[in-house]
Amino acid sequence: MTMSDAVVRFDRLTRWFGERAAxxxxxxxxxxxxxxxxxxxxxxxxxxxLRCLLGLMRPTRGRAEVLGMDAATLPPAARARIGFVAEGQTLVPWMKVRMLGEFQGATMPGFDAAVFSAHLDRLGIDASQRVKNLSRGQRAQVALALALAPSPELVILDDPAMGLDPVVRREFLEVMIDLVHAEGRTVLFTSHVLADVERVADHVAILHQGVLRVSGAVDDVKSRIVRVHAHFDGDAPAAPELAGVLKSSARGRALSLTVCDGPEAVSEWARTHGAVKLDVERLTLEDLFIDYTTSPVTGGGAAA
Amino acid sequence: MILRIDPSSPEPLFQQLVNCVKSAVATGRMRPGDKLPSVRELARELVVNPNTVARAFQVLDAEGVTYSRRGSGTFVAEPRPTLRKDEGLRRYRAALDALLADALHMGLDAHDMWGGFEESLAELHFPPRGEEEREDDDE
Structure with a gap:
């Protein structure tokens, strides 16, 4: 990837809170x-x-770059090219939706009221309604419409689906696909709903205890990691200390090993240790997320 | 056309879509000349990233299951078995080699393997194919 292809670049970004590295x-x-x-x-x-990326927080070390500029010193004109929806973002409850747009438009360079109202129309949201009378899902959609009104190149969404019921979440995803991606924008988002991630994301990165464990195209990440189930005649031997072994669990005669970058070494080890049957299983995004985020950071499977 | 995907399956979504279309064509639910929905329509309908749909269409085009015409869309292609026989045979052999190696490691002998192969083969349903012997490739 050349420099110009990256809209966001984190470079050895490190942030400490007291004694703890976040x-x-x-x-x-x-x-x-x-x-x-x-x-x-x-x-x-x-x-x-995300906070370091938006210049809302200073890194202890390293840097975050956005649109080719240092995020810590981003000028307001550049900030307007980034749409951001914060986790559980609150909108002023007594304001009408239209007023939210006017308010935002007065303070944000590049805010396009026509774009905002077109998004509202598309979402079927009546601009004369007060925020407090909107459903939770509609409020999330309004927050997204506000973020999209300046037609930003980059949209950052911090857990946009949090607290939405499945129906509203689905609507929100449709909006994400329709409004956000179809226009060729870059989207960076966080989520805990892995089935949603699987649907809308083309790239994924997994952080655990402040350390990047894996990153890349969704299909590549999924194909890199498999679970090998080795079955033995007697009790399973202790799991090997092999590079790439992310996690292991033994149950009686069976030993299950989650491995990255190919099962060959582990399969070979299992055969030489008397495995009578080997099954190689592909993992869902959810399974591999759990294996990455419940294994010690010092173990195998360094971040790619 | 019924295309379904399961985001909680280990199989990549684009591959699920490819398999869906292949199976729809193989069972006659989609026929040569039928138009597939556009990338955008299908992305919206299935609620998946349009890149995923586009990748599935690329694979289907590359495998000759569909063809795309710029500006008019993606259509189910006429089956062209002779065009793909070499490549199909190559992939079949590669998969077979891996399977047999695995079977060997599991301690099966040639007799066990052959017996299993015959049983599995007998369960397959082969559609009648009048043009199977055709040798002339017009592309």
């Missing part, structure tokens, strides 16, 4: 036009990364 040497490129999902458990460092 983010350690986080390095990641977000290619232009991609829909990039940043995954991790609560406290994994996702929001810290």
């Amino acid at each position: 983010l350690s040497d986080f390095t990641l490129d977000v290619p232009r036009g991609s829909v990039y999902a940043l995954l991790g458990r609560n406290g994994a460092g996702k929001t810290t990364a």
Whole structure:
């Protein structure tokens, strides 16, 4: 990837809070036009990364670049090229939707009221309604419409689907696909709903305890990681200390090993240790997320 | 046309879509000349990233299941078995080699393997193919 292809670039970004590193040497490129999902458990460092990216927080070390500029010193004109919807973003409850647009338009360079109202029409939201009378899903959609009104090149969504019921979440996803991606924008978002991620994202990165564990195109990440189930005649031997072994669990005669970058070495090990049957299973995004985020960071499977 | 995907399956979504279309064509639910929905329509209908749909269409085009015409869309192609026989045979052999190697590691002998192969083969349903012996490739 050349420099110009990355809309967002994290370069050894590190942020400490007191004695705790919220983010350690986080390095990641977000290619232009991609829909990039940043995954991790609560406290994994996702929001810290996004805050540094928006210039809302200073990194302890390293840097975040956005649209080719240092995020820490982003001029307002550049900021207007980025749409952001914060986690659980609150909208002023007594305002009418139209007023929200006017309010935002007065303070944000590049805000296009016509674009805002076109998005509202498309979403079927009546601009004369007060925020407090909107459903939770509609409020999320209004927040997205506000973020999209300046036609930003980059849209950052921090857990946009949080707290939405399945029907509203689906509507929100449709909007994401329709409004956000179809116009060739870059989207960086966090989520805990992995089935949604699978649908809309083309790239994924998994953070665990502030450390990037894996990143890349969704299909590549999924194809790199498999689970090998080895069955033995007697009790299964202890799991091997092989590079690439992410996680292991033994149950009686069976030993299951989650491995990245090919099952060959592990399969060979199992055969020489008397495995009578080997099954190689592909993992769902959810399975591999769980294996990455419940295994020790010092183990195999360094971030790609 | 019924195309379904399962986002909680380990199989990549684009591959699920490819398999869906192949199976729809193989069972006659989609016929040569039928038009597929556009990338955008299908992305919206299935609620998936349009790149995923576009990738599935590329694979289907590359495998000769469909063809795309710029500006008019993607259509189910006429079956062209002779065009793809070499490549099909190559992939079949590669998959077979891996399977047999695995069977060997599991301790099966040639007799076990052959017996299993015959049983599985007998369960397959082969559609009648009048043009199967055609040798002339017009492309």
